[in-house]
Amino acid sequence: xxxxxxxxxxxxxxxxxxxxxxxxxxxxxxxxxxxxxxxxxxxxxxxxxxxxxxxxxxxxxxxxxxxxxxxxxxxxxxxxxxxxxxxxxxxxxxxxxxxxxxxxxxxxxxxxxxxxxxxxxxxxxxxxxxxxxxxxxxxxxxxxxxxxxxxxxxxxxxxxxxxxxxxxxxxxxxxxxxxxxxxxxxxxxxxxxxxxxxxxxxxxxxxxxxxxxxxxxxxxxxxxxxxxxxxxxxxxxxxxxxxxxxxxxxxxxxxxxxxxxxxxxxxxxxxxxxxxxxxxxxxxxxxxxxxxx
Ligand code: A3P
Numbered sequence: 660x661x662x663x664x665x666x667x668x669x670x671x672x673x674x675x676x677x678x679x680x681x682x683x684x685x686x687x688x689x690x691x692x693x694x695x696x697x698x699x700x701x702x703x704x705x706x707x708x709x710x711x712x713x714x715x716x717x718x719x720x721x722x723x724x725x726x727x728x729x730x731x732x733x734x735x736x737x738x739x740x741x742x743x744x745x746x747x748x749x750x751x752x753x754x755x756x757x758x759x760x761x762x763x764x765x766x767x768x769x770x771x772x773x774x775x776x777x778x779x780x781x782x783x784x785x786x787x788x789x790x791x792x793x794x795x796x797x798x799x800x801x802x803x804x805x806x807x808x809x810x811x812x813x814x815x816x817x818x819x820x821x822x823x824x825x826x827x828x829x830x831x832x833x834x835x836x837x838x839x840x841x842x843x844x845x846x847x848x849x850x851x852x853x854x855x856x857x858x859x860x861x862x863x864x865x866x867x868x869x870x871x872x873x874x875x876x877x878x879x880x881x882x883x884x885x886x887x888x889x890x891x892x893x894x895x896x897x898x899x900x901x902x903x904x905x906x907x908x909x910x911x912x913x914x915x916x917x918x919x920x921x922x923x924x925x926x927x928x929x930x931x932x933x934x935x936x937x938x939x940x941x942x943x944x945x946x947x948x949x950x951x952x
Contacts, residue, residue, distance in 0.1 A: 664823060670765040671827050679742045680768060687741070687770045691778035694870060696738065696761040697769075699832045700825045701794035702786040703852045705916040708734035708761050709891040711782065714867050715759060722886040729890055731901055733913040735761075743909070763826045766835030777846060780870065783836035786852035787952055788829050789925035789937050792819050794918060796928075801915050812928065820936055830944040837950045853922050859888050893920035 664671040672680060696711055698704045709729055713722050720727050728737055741762040766774070773779055792815075800809045822828030840847040848869045855862045863884055867873050874884055889895055896902055897917035905913045925934070941952055 664825070668765070668767045669831065670768065671823055671825065673825060676742050680764065683741055684768065684770045687772055689770075689773050689776050689779050690758065691776075692758065692871075693773075693776075693779045694759050695741070695773060695779065695781045696759070696784070697781055697836060698761075698763065698784040699786075699791060699827070699829045700763055701791045701798060702784050703855070704761060704763075704784065705734050705896070706852075706855075706891060706893075706920075707782065707784045707850070708738040709896055710863060710866065710887060711759055711870065712737050713887045713890055714863070714870060714872055717872075717883065717887070722883065722890045727890060729896070730899055733902055733905060733907060733916070734896070735907055735913075735916070765826060765832045766839060779846070781836070781839070781847045782850060782866065782869070783833075783840065783847065784850045784852065785833050785837075785952070787922070787925070788941065789929060789934065790852075790922065791829055792816065792824075792937075793925045793928045795819070795824060797918055798915060802911070816929075816933060820940060828944075830940060833952075834944060834948055834950060837948060841949065856922050860884050863887060893917065 663674050665674055665677060666672075667677065667680070694711065694715075696704070696707050698707065712734060713720075713727070713729065716728070738759050738761045741760045742764055762769070773781075796810075796812055796815050799815075803809070818824060819827065819829075822831070826832055836847065837849060840849040848866070850862065850866065864874060878884070897914070897920070902913040902917060907913065929937070945951065
């Protein structure tokens with residue numbers, strides 16, 4: 660994997676993304692009220708995309724409707740990635756039609772047109788780096804060509820700790836948006852995977868409010884919060900036929916984005932020494948920032 664990563668503006672980018680990154684840095688013009696969902700890979704991007712899409716589009720598409728778009732399309736197909744500027748066949752997606760974007764761009768690489776635009780909103784999703792690492796290790800092994808040997812966890816772990824991972828170092832990625840959210844909490848919301856699992860209703864209400872579409876008393880009474888959560892739950896999304904057998908236009912199978920969807924799976928993979936190394940890195944990187952994971 661490392662051989663396909665390039666260091667740019669302090670972070671490791673997959674080679675195939677770089678043209679799109681440069682292109683959106685130079686040309687992307689946000690519109691007022693655009694919303695950007697930002698995360699490092701394996702933080703729960705797919706989940707956040709599904710929830711944000713369901714919240715913002717719940718007027719034409721009630722989350723309890725049997726033909727909701729999420730029942731036939733993977734969340735990645737409904738919310739375009741900002742930094743991928745073309746499909747595998749060379750076509751450009753119609754970005755102008757969508758006002759909800761998702762991106763893995765670290766803050767230093769976020770187009771200035773977005774970073775400086777006070778009318779745009781950013782939702783950052785953070786997750787415990789230990790779980791991100793374990794999730795990423797399964798993900799990259801799952802994507803390797805048939806017959807290729809599985810990468811060793813020890814080697815991948817060492818590289819991850821040194822920051823060499825998709826859009827890594829993940830600690831710096833988190834810190835960039837954490838600092839931004841502290842400067843301007845009205846424009847940048849900092850969400851955590853763990854808190855979304857622990858108190859989903861509260862976090863989804865908070866997100867709806869931040870996005871400017873709070874639940875009405877009528878919706879609360881009608882169980883719409885629960886409907887959104889059910890539709891976007893791990894069981895709900897991963898059980899859909901489209902996510903079991905479908906593929907993205909980039910060729911990846913939808914099912915690779917759903918594995919376990921739990922907090923703390925790292926305990927099944929990392930020994931004490933590995934966990935301590937992660938803790939030391941977090942302590943060093945986050946010192947003085949107020950960010951605690
Ligand atoms: P695990 O590998 O730990 O299970 P991303 O979407 O950023 O690629 O992140 C993928 C991770 O989010 C995977 O974590 C996946 O299982 C989990 N995930 C996907 N959908 C989810 C959902 N609806 N609820 C909770 N976790 C989910």
